[in-house]
Amino acid sequence: xxxxxxxxxxxxxxAGLASSQVKKVLKxxxxxxxxxxxxxxxxxxxxxxxxxxxxxxxxxxDIDTERIVMAFSDHGPGIPDIPLAMQRGYSTASPVVREMGxxxxxxxxxxxxxxxxxxxxxxxxxxxxxxxxVYLNVPQE
Amino acid sequence: MPGKMKLNQVxxxxxxxxxxxxxxxxxxxxxxxxxxxxxxxxxxxxDNLLLITGLANVQAVRTAEMSDISAIVFxxxxxxxxxxxxxxxxxxMVLIECASSMFKAAxxxxxxGLKPVY
Numbered sequence: 001x002x003x004x005x006x007x008x009x010x011x012x013x014x015a016g017l018a019s020s021q022v023k024k025v026l027k028x029x030x031x032x033x034x035x036x037x038x039x040x041x042x043x044x045x046x047x048x049x050x051x052x053x054x055x056x057x058x059x060x061x062d063i064d065t066e067r068i069v070m071a072f073s074d075h076g077p078g079i080p081d082i083p084l085a086m087q088r089g090y091s092t093a094s095p096v097v098r099e100m101g102x103x104x105x106x107x108x109x110x111x112x113x114x115x116x117x118x119x120x121x122x123x124x125x126x127x128x129x130x131x132x133x134v135y136l137n138v139p140q141e
Numbered sequence: 142m143p144g145k146m147k148l149n150q151v152x153x154x155x156x157x158x159x160x161x162x163x164x165x166x167x168x169x170x171x172x173x174x175x176x177x178x179x180x181x182x183x184x185x186x187x188d189n190l191l192l193i194t195g196l197a198n199v200q201a202v203r204t205a206e207m208s209d210i211s212a213i214v215f216x217x218x219x220x221x222x223x224x225x226x227x228x229x230x231x232x233x234m235v236l237i238e239c240a241s242s243m244f245k246a247a248x249x250x251x252x253x254g255l256k257p258v259y
Contacts, residue, residue: 013224016203023207037209041183044207048200101179101196101204110184 162235
């Protein structure tokens with residue numbers, strides 16, 4: 001199954017719509033609730049990141065019996081120092097983002113801890129690509 | 142069962158007001174987490190969690206949706222808006238408005254046996 005979602009930078013009212021739709025699909029597929037939570041928490045954090053930092057982005061979601069792959073590709077300022085961005089508590093979020101309850105420097109580390117595979121690449125001035133993979137057939141604790 | 146509370150008990154203890162989901166007040170919660178920071182809420186693993194927050198916007202409800210949180214208490218007299226109600230109804234969630242401070246509300250629920258997540 002393939003889904004594609006467009007995300008607009010700054011559009012906080014709609015931030016989370018894509019994650020919400022993926023959650024509904026995974027529920028229909030009878031995926032374990034703990035796995036669904038890992039997938040959608042990671043996806044939602046990443047979706048909020050695009051809204052918070054980029055101008056626009058695309059999310060491609062592929063689901064098969066083995067795994068779910070969520071690929072985020074955005075046009076935006078990019079991340080100059082990824083190891084720094086991965087540190088808990090480091091954030092460049094604007095006051096508007098903080099008012100929405102985000103921008104605490106928890107997003108990327110939390111995505112990584114919910115993902116089985118996590119790849120991030122970024123070009124300053126162009127944008128960021130993030131791939132999150134969660135395996136669906138692994139029993140959850 | 143000790144340590145668990147039904148939402149209608151939560152409302153009684155807090156003298157709070159149900160804004161939506163009044164048909165779901167028999168739902169039990171076991172844990173509570175109090176935060177205005179949704180980034181922190183998204184790191185919580187516990188099930189049967191009640192969210193206590195002063196952040197009254199649609200992202201608080203979205204965060205609850207992603208985290209399988211079925212009830213939110215909005216403290217400090219924050220008001221729930223129509224967009225929040227719509228999203229909560231779509232997801233079978235209970236939204237509660239409470240005039241108390243976060244400290245008072247959390248203290249009252251802790252005294253009743255609701256558990257912290259850490």
